[in-house]
Amino acid sequence: MAKIPTMFSLRHLLVLSLALNVSLVLRIVYESEQGCKLFWLKKLIGTSMAGDDSERETHIVQRARLSVSNFSTRSGDHEGGERVINLDHGDPTMYEIFWRQMGDKTTITIPGWQSMSYFSDITNICWFLEPEFAKEVVRLHKVVGNAVTEGRYIVVGTGSSQLFLAALYALSPHDAAQPKSVVSAAPYYSSYPSMTDYQKSGLYRWAGDAQSFDKDEPYIELVTSPNNPDGYVRRSVVNRTEGALVHDLAYYWPQYTPISSPADHELMLFTVSKSTGHAGMRIGWALVKDQEVAKKMTKFIELNTIGVSKDSQLRAANVLKAVSDSCGREGSFEEGESFFNFGHNVLAERWKQLRAAVQQSGMFSLPNFSPAFCTFFSQVLEAQPAFVWLKCEQGIEDCESFLRRHKILTRGGKHFGVTPDYVRISMLDRDENFNLFINRLKAIEG
């Protein structure tokens, strides 16, 4: 056996071993630090830690930067020059700021192999409904107190538009000699007539203003509350036994209107477009009391699109969860701003500015809302709708054309079944466009 050379005494070996220890300890500390640094770096730029997904990541980060830089550049142009402001649609981009502030909390990561099947839950009547999304829908209604979910079937749709069509399909008999009449009190949502009639269906047909409906036959009444375009709380107006009701509650959320009690109707429609601002997801849901109606609505969506995007359902579940999480118990707020507080505050400020501008101009009038107790905010509050239902005064007959000359695109009263001295204007655009709109409104003189 080889003897250790004399130059290697025990003392030498001890020093060597201690040096090795120090080196090993340093390596462990260094590696932990690197792991943490990488973790925080990736957290900061809001990407997943999937190392080989760099190309996709870069793309998303680039888009974000581009979008932010565009926004800053355009913000510098306070008067907006000759730029036309399009407030015809209710594009809910006002909410982008809130979701940016939330950072990674609502980022969703979907692996390539997930949700490949057509089916989500074959035990559910609505077999393409993602259970996670259904769970968050129920939870959010409980947190907000705006709808009864007990004893209801949930049907998910590609936005509430698809659910509106599914409801018409489900509530119309398939063997009737004549199509069923579909009515809504004017001013009604401008898309109802075209959505009802574009397929020239033999099952149902648009029959106009509910207030003048006098046929003695079965009908479907659409009750939008708060109403699009005017923001008023509504009830059905026809009230006959052979009527079926569809309650479109897209705007029955605390940022728009005081929540009086949980809505408890036969068939209620909701959408993420207006509740959370995620219009691009195309996700809506129906709460349906009658099992047969829920089955027929599901059948409609099966024949129309064979289900609803699972990716958007999963993302919507994430977003609804974040909204519920942001609300404290019994309407009080935890740390940070709750989603509804944000929405309520932005709209309160916008409505204040709008009322001041309208008063300054003297050319227009606005609806007034009676204050009511909101069970969510535990306060008496006024409605502050997602749209302004503006009336041109002083003999201006065509309000849409009048505002177009001032480079403001709106939607005229005739689309809503009333006179053209009214227009609907979106209140949900980005700050930049809203401010430009207010400035232009102020500058209009009689």
Place this chain on the structure above:
Amino acid sequence: MAKIPTMFSLRHLLVLSLALNVSLVLRIVYESEQGCKLFWLKKLIGTSMAGDDSERETHIVQRARLSVSNFSTRSGDHEGGERVINLDHGDPTMYEIFWRQMGDKTTITIPGWQSMSYFSDITNICWFLEPEFAKEVVRLHKVVGNAVTEGRYIVVGTGSSQLFLAALYALSPHDAAQPKSVVSAAPYYSSYPSMTDYQKSGLYRWAGDAQSFDKDEPYIELVTSPNNPDGYVRRSVVNRTEGALVHDLAYYWPQYTPISSPADHELMLFTVSKSTGHAGMRIGWALVKDQEVAKKMTKFIELNTIGVSKDSQLRAANVLKAVSDSCGREGSFEEGESFFNFGHNVLAERWKQLRAAVQQSGMFSLPNFSPAFCTFFSQVLEAQPAFVWLKCEQGIEDCESFLRRHKILTRGGKHFGVTPDYVRISMLDRDENFNLFINRLKAIEG
């Protein structure tokens, strides 16, 4: 200074220090191993490594575990016992294995504030089409060589079902006295009649088998090639001047059929459900030559669902990109298996097993396909369709009922406009179900 007690000699300290060395070395080795194990575990179950998205991850991981554990448990049960195998739908879960192997490469990360607007590109006729998705559609068709994209408008749909309806809407005049006839040669896709007629539209109506269509009036002919259910390559059969054609090319991909040349028709429909296997995304696209038709199809989708999920379009862009990336230049393959190679190999093996089982049983017959040159694989190949179009022989009149008694759910010939001695069976299910199907088929004796 305290003196080291005599019991701690230099020798003792050396031993202690060496022990510490060993312990530190072991810790480093252990941690590396754990890191790797965690990495491979996550790779295996295909989740992202985003550390702060834990709640979402937990959900996804749980689903994955559940799915994996179910799979293993059930795999042990080779005969499947009394379990019914459902091969009625064409659920493309066969492709899950490929996408799992791809790991994080196709994982998508979408921040909460992204894609909130209704609009994707207001300069495009199809204003809800994500530019990234459109780019990858064009690239993939170029890589595969299965469709001409130059001079075409792309319209995205919630699956190709919605695009099918959009095409009927766009190709039917809105002021005609009678609905336009819609025909397809039998056996035709079983959903065509119900999708055409469920709304009782006054614009179009199902008129049955194209081969017996003899009315002297405008019509729409649906040409599905390769055909669902039988897999044969098809051309239009009516061939009159007043006909409009819709080419449903959902299966015109190299794993199913030899690619002869780029398809160059007026209106062509494709879908990710069958090309990549992502049915749950509900994403399809149409390539449309006529601008007015593209506009009307877009209008249909606007009225039907106000656009198409942006989340799924972004995810589909990612997946199509991965498919194109997996294919080398001129049809040869880079490192690793290309997507189409995977699909082709799995289906080739399955069709081989199926033909052997059918021969062994002697109770059935199968379609035969003439080999043809595939420009993508640069080889003469046989078709290996996504469905088997099986015929019961030996006097069995109702093949669907016959197979149901053997616990195999299929779709009978009458749904496809032919006799009930035929059934359509999905070839795209998971290995487990396919193997069980083959074993049961072999066991059926006359």
